[in-house]
Amino acid sequence: MKKVYADEKWCLGCGLCNVYCRTCHSETNDIVKAHNFEEPRPKSRLHVETGEKVNFALQCRHCDDPKCVTACITGAMQKDPDTGLVTNDTDRCVGCWTCVLACPFGAIVRDEDAGKVAAKCDLCVKSGEPECVKHCPNNALKFEDRE
Amino acid sequence: MSLQLGWPDYMVIRDENRCIKCEVCAKQCANEVHKLDSDYDKMMADESKCVNCHRCVALCPTRALKIKVNDLEFKPNANWTGSAIKEIYKQASSGGVLLSGMGNTKPYPVYWDKMLINASQVTNPSIDPLREPMETSVLLGRKPEKLEFDKDGKLKTKMPPQVKLDVPVMFSAMSFGSISKNAHEALARAATDLNIMYNTGEGGLAKEFYQYGPNTIVQIASGRFGVHPEYLNAGAMLEIKIGQGAKPGIGGHLPGEKVGEAVSKARMIPRGSDAISPAPHHDIYSIEDLRQLIYSLKEATNYTKPVSVKIAAVHNSPAIASGIARAGADIIAIDGFRGGTGAAPSRVRDNVGIPIELALAAVDQRLREESIRNDVSLVVGGSIRNSADIVKAIALGADACYIASSALIAVGCHMCQNCYTGKCNWGIATQRDDLVKRLNPDIAYERLMNLITAWKHEIEELLGGMGINAIESLRGNRLMLRGIGLNQKELDILGIQHAGE
Incomplete structure (x- = not known):
């Protein structure tokens, strides 16, 4: 199956994947409303691990x-x-x-x-392609079938 | 000195209604302008560190950020402008030379924008490049005076070494050191797939880049960094760098902080040591000396590769170019005063040299008058911004153009002119690992491919409009240009007529 794979070589740890994950799993589907107003507060389903040298986004495998x-x-x-x-x-x-x-x-x-x-993570079934992959500014997330 | 007489150059304007405190701006700013204040639960900014590179603006998911030039003003004064005063404040507090990155910012005339291109109407009809073949390739190198054939029609004349470009554009010299490895890789890969050339700059060549050899110009500059026989033979063309448009008469200085392991290996200098390129080549004080170096390089490469000599466009470029042609160079590259750089003293950058358009016209004219134009190819650079600039340059007499600023802009440069700080937020002019990785060469390569492909289409359209189907037929065809708003002296130097004539 197609899964989201992180390429830590290019991950900047910027956290945009988090922003779009939360937005995609909100009722309003609007970045500002999802983060500032919507109740209950929608949750991002991924973690961005950041460190001195290595960053990567992690979601359900x-x-x-x-x-x-x-x-x-x-x-x-x-x-x-x-x-x-x-x-x-x-x-x-x-x-x-x-x-x-x-x-x-x-x-x-x-x-x-x-x-x-x-x-x-539900791989954003409702929008087709995972939002974290779609919005990664440095192609550090890939949605691929590697099996 | 605690008293600061100036104020921040920019204002960071944040739309509080849009900000979601995601901290992307804070994580992406190498200058540490943004930070989340946990006491107030608000994003705050220290404008004094902002260089207006737009990294935060581009990555902000809600477009909540704007950077504006600080509108705080001095009392209006046409002579003592704000920047003139602030520069004095800066030097009075630092005691140092003012530094800048990228090209001349002063409002000197841009002659490209004062020349118009012709088109065919009725007679000599225009050509539709989508329906008819169009030739945009050029060959760089010395051209023989005449061609001789044997009785079977085979070429008898021994052709001097040539380099073929599919589009008359090359990525000009940017060393590994001044730009990141990822930027270098993107340029090398794009040049290879576009069948054009990229230039190592004076930084030597890392072994992993030897695979791009057929599309590599290896540069030999005054510091001789990374120059050895294998390096000379790794590329398809050699270039002796005498001068650079952004800082004619000035050498280079790559600070030790940028000389990490990879850069140190490529340049063959100790890690952490400053890489200082002297202003002159200490073995070149005359055209005869230059000839010696040209022929040393030809010997070293067994006369299989053309040798280019790059000079900055200065007042007496035509006479210098004539000397270079006679010294045995195959290509003369001229870099105009708007050309970019990683670091240059601001006063030099903004006040030394001449526009490339005038230098090109004058050099081409001089070489033609002396009947040595075919002995060399002319390559020009120094702020070629689009395909129309290229078409105009070729009509003025160039064989091909060098682009560097345009190429960097294509991969993300926002012309903030702070390359020399080593903190390029776009991962271009930096060696800091966390910043270098921001430029994914796969993305940068694709953007370069797109840019040059788009320009190629536009060049074909412009050529077709003139009823010309090969770029070679446009070279030096100054009848295809008309000046607009130029005085007679300028028209004479450019060798063109005024619009309406």
Whole structure:
């Protein structure tokens, strides 16, 4: 399946991926409203790791054997057998954070504002191409099938 | 000195309604202008550090930022302008020479903008380049006086070495050191795929760049950095740099901070040492001396590569060019006073040299009068801004043009003129690892490809409009140009008539 891959050689750690991730997962789909006004405050589903020498953006790897799905106590976390996409059904999620503990990448975010549910990268299914990839100013994120 | 008499040159204007405090501006500013004040939960700016490079403006996702020239004014005075006063303040506090990057900023006439191109109407009809073949390639090098063929029609004359360009444009000298490795790589790759040339500058050549050899001009400057037989044979053309348009008569100085491991290897100098290029070549004090170096280089490369000599456009360029042609150069490159640089004393940059348009016309005329025009190709640079400038240069007599500022602008340069600080926020004129990586050569390469491809289309359109189907037929065809708003002396030097004549 196509996944988002970070190329730390070109990542500047600017954080624009975060801005567009949050906007894409907002109700208003407007950068200013999503960041300054919208309630509950939309959450970005990726982390930008920044350091002295190395920066990279990290989001859900949509693992073949997703530990979060195994760990989920309500069956909210599911891997789509056709697309390979791992998603969380927020109606069933009870916010126990077992998935957060189980994820080896630390890629699951706790969204306490939107009713205590787990939030994670959904590869921006609603806009086609992941927004973080689309807006990276230095081509440090690639959306590719590398399997 | 705690008392500062001046004030910041720019104002950072932030639209608070749009700012989302994402801190992208703060993370991207190498000058540390922006910062998030956690007490007020607001982005703040220290304008005094701003150089107006627009990195923050370009990356701000909500377009909340504007940088404006500070509108605080002195009492109006046509003689003591604000910049004249502020320069004195600066020197009075620093005691140093004023430095600038990039080209001359003063409002001298731009003759390209005072020349108009002809087009065909009715007779000698224009040509549609989309339907008919159009030749934009040129050959640089000494041309034989005549061609001789044997009885089978095969060429008997031994052709002097030539370099073929698909478009009459080359990326001019920018050393690895003055620009980043990524910028250098983008230029090399684009030159290769466009089948034009790029120039190493005086910085030597890292081994990994030898693969671009067929499209490389290796430069030999007064500091002789990185010059060795392998280097000379790595390129397809050699260039002796005598002068540079931005700072005629001045040498170069790459500060030790920029001489990291890679630069030190390419230049063959110790890490961290200043790379100082003397103002003159200490072995060239006459045309005869120049001839010795030209022929030493030809010997070293077995007479297989054309040798260019680059000079700054100065008052007596025509006589110098004549000497260079007679000294055995295959190409003369002339760099006008608006040419860019990584660092130059501001006073030199803004007051020394002459416009390339006048130098080109005068040199071409002189070489023709002396019947030695075919002994050399003429390459001109020094602020070629677009394809029309190229067409005009060729009509004035050039064989090809050098571009550098345009190429850097294509990859992101915003002409803030602070190259010499080494803190280029666009990853171009810097050796700081975190800044260098901002210029992804894949993106920069694509932008260079796009620029030159676009210019090639435009050159074809302009040629077609004149009813000309090959760039060679335009060279020196000054009847295709008319002056606008020029006095008789200027028209005479340019060798063109006034519009309406």
